[in-house]
Amino acid sequence: MHSRTSHEPFAIHDSVVAPGTQATVEIPVSQQVTGLRSTLPLRVMHGSNHGPCIFVSGAIHGDEIIGTAVIQRLLERLAPAQLSGTIILAPAVNIYGFAAHSRYLPDRRDLNRSFPGAEHGSLAAQLAHCFLQHVIDRCSLGIDIHSAAVHRYNLPQIRIASGSPYLSELAMAFGAPIIIESPLRPGSMRALAADRETPMLLLEAGEALRFDRFAIEVGVAGVLRVLAHIGMIDADDGLADVEVPLRSSRSSWVRAPRGGVSRRECKSGDVVREGELLARVGGLFGENPEDVISPTDGVVIGHATLPIVNQGDALFHIAEIDGHGHAGEHADSIVEALAVSEPPFPAAPLLDEDEVL
Numbered sequence: 001m002h003s004r005t006s007h008e009p010f011a012i013h014d015s016v017v018a019p020g021t022q023a024t025v026e027i028p029v030s031q032q033v034t035g036l037r038s039t040l041p042l043r044v045m046h047g048s049n050h051g052p053c054i055f056v057s058g059a060i061h062g063d064e065i066i067g068t069a070v071i072q073r074l075l076e077r078l079a080p081a082q083l084s085g086t087i088i089l090a091p092a093v094n095i096y097g098f099a100a101h102s103r104y105l106p107d108r109r110d111l112n113r114s115f116p117g118a119e120h121g122s123l124a125a126q127l128a129h130c131f132l133q134h135v136i137d138r139c140s141l142g143i144d145i146h147s148a149a150v151h152r153y154n155l156p157q158i159r160i161a162s163g164s165p166y167l168s169e170l171a172m173a174f175g176a177p178i179i180i181e182s183p184l185r186p187g188s189m190r191a192l193a194a195d196r197e198t199p200m201l202l203l204e205a206g207e208a209l210r211f212d213r214f215a216i217e218v219g220v221a222g223v224l225r226v227l228a229h230i231g232m233i234d235a236d237d238g239l240a241d242v243e244v245p246l247r248s249s250r251s252s253w254v255r256a257p258r259g260g261v262s263r264r265e266c267k268s269g270d271v272v273r274e275g276e277l278l279a280r281v282g283g284l285f286g287e288n289p290e291d292v293i294s295p296t297d298g299v300v301i302g303h304a305t306l307p308i309v310n311q312g313d314a315l316f317h318i319a320e321i322d323g324h325g326h327a328g329e330h331a332d333s334i335v336e337a338l339a340v341s342e343p344p345f346p347a348a349p350l351l352d353e354d355e356v357l
């Protein structure tokens with residue numbers, strides 16, 4: 001662990017944060033239609049001791065507010081006097097969508113497809129550029145927290161790019177129930193961070209516009225374990241004695257065979273077998289029900305929470321588990337856990353974070 005007892009203040013925009021203190025900083029973004037200036041609120045927690053600078057962000061999709069709850073609870077648990085390094089907390093990156101309960105910005109753009117952005121670009125481009133300049137470029141690690149879209153639930157899951165042993169190690173430290181390797185989307189924060197060689201973990205957890213206790217607890221515990229693992233806080237990272245997590249590099253959606261009313265027989269987190277009944281969809285009177293059947297062995301990592309469905313609506317997201325002979329097995333060290341959890345084949349295409357289906 002880094003252990004210098006004093007180091008430089010942290011300068012950001014018009015503020016200087018002394019070691020061992022924290023400050024809220026409002027970064028100017030743009031001007032709204034009414035003439036009001038909009039700002040991006042950040043909390044900078046600058047530790048007493050030297051260490052890395054990382055960020056934790058929520059609501060880059062404005063209606064995915066689980067990260068906001070995770071950050072509020074982290075603020076109750078962390079103290080700059082006990083911190084080595086600096087944490088930039090961004091509880092509502094998409095300030096416009098957050099206020100409007102919307103995934104998007106008022107210009108109807110998706111912030112997570114607008115990176116790196118531009119100072120004189122569209123509203124989304126200005127916000128992306130602001131976040132890049134003041135946050136991502138200052139950090140050596142980012143943890144970005146998302147949830148499923150409206151009327152969907154995601155089992156808490158860490159998404160990482162494939163092929164990085166360091167990201168695998170951090171994902172293992174995070175300790176979410178499942179690690180999913182998924183491709184990087186052009187314009188996304190993860191793709192940009194990868195270009196700049198800033199490692200990023202993406203947590204997908206819970207449902208849009210809802211606080212969910214399990215999703216929040218997984219998020220808080222995971223961030224604290226990562227902080228412990230990289231030496232920013234003095235705590236047990238839990239990695240001396242680990243469970244091998246579930247790991248997946250391919251998944252598929254199962255869709256409604258007819259329009260009508262769905263009765264779910266399973267939920268996110270359930271292990272399912274090929275041919276197993278997932279739900280029945282019938283008419284308004286329950287007539288002519290059709291079975292929804294799992295096409296594969298796997299784990300349900302997401303499901304529709306709205307039972308009123310059109311034919312073709314995505315109902316269940318099922319991840320096929322790599323090397324499932326090892327899943328949940330006890331391991332004596334992170335090295336051993338990493339070794340047995342590595343997928344046996346290169347990652348296949350997998351749906352991106354909470355893709356709108």
Ligand SMILES: [Zn+2]
Nearest residue numbers: 061146147354
């Ligand atoms: Zn999202």
